[in-house]
Amino acid sequence: MKSLFINPVLNKEFKLRFRSFRTFLGLLSYLIAIGIVVIGYMLLETSFGGGTQYIRPAQSRTMFMVLAYLQLGLILFITPGLTSGVISGERERQTLNILLTTAQSSTSIIISKLISSISYLLLLLAASLPFYSLVFLFGGVSPATIAKVMGFYLFTIFVFGSFGLFFSTLIRRTIVSMISTYGVTLFLSGGVAFLFAISISYFNYANIQPPLVLPYILAAFNPPIVFSGLFEEGINQAFIDTTGISFPLIWSYFIIYSILAVLALWVSVKKLRPNMNPKKG
Amino acid sequence: MIEINGLTKKYGSFTALDSLTINIGKGIVFGVVGHNGAGKSTAFSILATLLSPTSGTAVINGASVTQEPEKVRKQIGYMPDFFGVYDHLRVNEYLDFYGASYSISARDRAELIPQLLDLVNLTEKENSYVDVLSRGMKQRLCLARSLIHDPEVLILDEPASGLDPRARVEMREILKELKNMGKTILISSHILPELSEMCDQIGVINKGKLVAHGTVADIQHQLQADKVIIVTFYRDVERAISFFEDDPSVSRVTRLENNTIQFQYAGAEESQIKLLKKAILADLPILSFKQLESNLEDVFMEITKGVDLN
Numbered sequence: 001m002k003s004l005f006i007n008p009v010l011n012k013e014f015k016l017r018f019r020s021f022r023t024f025l026g027l028l029s030y031l032i033a034i035g036i037v038v039i040g041y042m043l044l045e046t047s048f049g050g051g052t053q054y055i056r057p058a059q060s061r062t063m064f065m066v067l068a069y070l071q072l073g074l075i076l077f078i079t080p081g082l083t084s085g086v087i088s089g090e091r092e093r094q095t096l097n098i099l100l101t102t103a104q105s106s107t108s109i110i111i112s113k114l115i116s117s118i119s120y121l122l123l124l125l126a127a128s129l130p131f132y133s134l135v136f137l138f139g140g141v142s143p144a145t146i147a148k149v150m151g152f153y154l155f156t157i158f159v160f161g162s163f164g165l166f167f168s169t170l171i172r173r174t175i176v177s178m179i180s181t182y183g184v185t186l187f188l189s190g191g192v193a194f195l196f197a198i199s200i201s202y203f204n205y206a207n208i209q210p211p212l213v214l215p216y217i218l219a220a221f222n223p224p225i226v227f228s229g230l231f232e233e234g235i236n237q238a239f240i241d242t243t244g245i246s247f248p249l250i251w252s253y254f255i256i257y258s259i260l261a262v263l264a265l266w267v268s269v270k271k272l273r274p275n276m277n278p279k280k281g
Numbered sequence: 282m283i284e285i286n287g288l289t290k291k292y293g294s295f296t297a298l299d300s301l302t303i304n305i306g307k308g309i310v311f312g313v314v315g316h317n318g319a320g321k322s323t324a325f326s327i328l329a330t331l332l333s334p335t336s337g338t339a340v341i342n343g344a345s346v347t348q349e350p351e352k353v354r355k356q357i358g359y360m361p362d363f364f365g366v367y368d369h370l371r372v373n374e375y376l377d378f379y380g381a382s383y384s385i386s387a388r389d390r391a392e393l394i395p396q397l398l399d400l401v402n403l404t405e406k407e408n409s410y411v412d413v414l415s416r417g418m419k420q421r422l423c424l425a426r427s428l429i430h431d432p433e434v435l436i437l438d439e440p441a442s443g444l445d446p447r448a449r450v451e452m453r454e455i456l457k458e459l460k461n462m463g464k465t466i467l468i469s470s471h472i473l474p475e476l477s478e479m480c481d482q483i484g485v486i487n488k489g490k491l492v493a494h495g496t497v498a499d500i501q502h503q504l505q506a507d508k509v510i511i512v513t514f515y516r517d518v519e520r521a522i523s524f525f526e527d528d529p530s531v532s533r534v535t536r537l538e539n540n541t542i543q544f545q546y547a548g549a550e551e552s553q554i555k556l557l558k559k560a561i562l563a564d565l566p567i568l569s570f571k572q573l574e575s576n577l578e579d580v581f582m583e584i585t586k587g588v589d590l591n
Contacts, residue, residue: 011378012370015370019369020368020369094363095364095367101331101354276330277333277347
């Protein structure tokens with residue numbers, strides 16, 4: 001098990017990733033994007049120093065939510081880009097064949113690729129923590145909420161990273177793999193929210209009584225909707241009242257996406273190398 | 282060491298490899314020759330566990346390519362015809378990565394890497410980034426990489442392709458050294474002279490089929506049923522042409538420049554001596570009479586031409 005996580009592929013990936021100037025540039029851009037929003041928000045709230053000249057806890061809480069949603073958006077935007085080329089990119093650079101003739105197992109290669117990609121996103125998250133410290137400075141958000149938000153990020157990175165790896169393994173060309181991963185991510189994070197809104201409207205219009213299974217399932221597939229429940233218990237209660245299903249949405253999210261992510265990784269492991277003996281299955 | 286039996290690879294109706302059967306003993310250097318697209322790389326990819334065969338079997342050092350690919354990977358060192366390298370990785374790190382991929386301990390890797398770099402003459406490039414090396418250096422580095430786990434079998438797909446003459450010679454010298462080390466080597470090329478010097482046996486593949494195999498001498502012998510003879514005369518070339526055309530073993534008499542003719546001769550060596558004697562007795566002013574040495578290039582062209590016609 002140890003060799004699965006501390007292995008040459010992972011070491012090499014770290015070495016290559018952190019020696020690249022693009023990595024530094026990516027981190028810089030990420031922090032600039034977040035910094036502009038946070039500092040911009042504070043300047044607006046304090047009317048550029050001409051107004052109240054302080055941030056109230058309620059404003060700080062809003063700032064936290066803005067920051068958290070912005071970071072979720074960035075994660076959903078960056079994760080496919082980081083993972084959808086890890087295998088197809090090796091194939092295009094003609095390094096995959098050699099890697100596949102080594103004694104490294106397919107599982108080890110796939111897991112290492114996923115961990116190295118996730119690690120970079122973790123670095124981005126860790127680097128953004130000072131911005132969260134501003135929220136603590138002004139109050140309004142508990143450390144537990146921040147921990148939940150970080151946990152949600154981690155899980156979402158794992159899930160969408162697995163999807164990226166899945167497409168990267170199955171599709172030979174990186175550009176097609178990237179489009180597929182972004183397509184799925186956009187559908188699950190945007191399209192599903194739209195379908196959820198339509199379904200809720202339809203059920204209200206048709207006066208269908210709870211339990212409303214379809215809107216619940218659609219919501220459970222949508223990261224932004226599930227994410228909103230982390231900030232306010234009232235949102236969760238309103239959701240239960242609307243759908244009539246009391247099973248926590250966040251757990252449904254974890255269960256559904258855990259299954260999908262594990263399935264994506266399993267298929268990636270199986271498809272990385274050719275099945276040398278088709279009769280054996 | 283390598284037993285290939287009826288190995289076939291089909292892509293729909295296209296047959297890339299057609300019932301390939303070869304047995305290669307331990308320590309043998311086996312050269313596979315064929316045009317581009319003949320099926321050499323397909324065969325090598327299957328042996329390297331990168332491609333599944335449609336049918337047939339291949340066993341390397343007792344391990345089946347289809348049943349025990351993990352075992353096979355530990356037995357072989359594979360060098361593909363086209364390969365890339367990782368940017369931002371130094372030469373020693375490149376070898377270290379692959380060494381670790383075969384679970385070689387860090388201490389052993391530290392000992393092995395300088396030895397391999399020395400073998401492929403890249404010691405002075407130890408700390409250079411891999412992506413800035415020349416094509417020849419990359420080829421040699423890839424060869425060193427394929428040797429990192431000391432495999433018994435080397436599968437080298439066009440190791441000298443795209444190299445300048447000097448790099449080609451360097452590569453050939455390294456391969457000779459590997460042969461002396463007792464490695465079983467399966468090597469492909471579309472250029473025959475490249476292989477003739479270092480190979481114990483040669484197989485010619487055309488359109489996915491093995492059309493000839495054996496030692497270099499065997500293959501040449503197989504194809505020398507019709508020898509090519511060149512005769513130069515002082516004068517009377519017309520009379521000489523009609524003289525040779527009368528012999529039933531002679532065919533395709535052609536006049537070349539400078540009172541020289543060329544013909545194909547189907548007779549045995551004794552008859553060839555008698556033919557020359559008869560020509561001298563007929564008072565033909567012969568300046569030279571020689572049998573054209575067919576080289577491997579001619580043999581290859583001859584074999585593949587035959588298959589095309591069929």
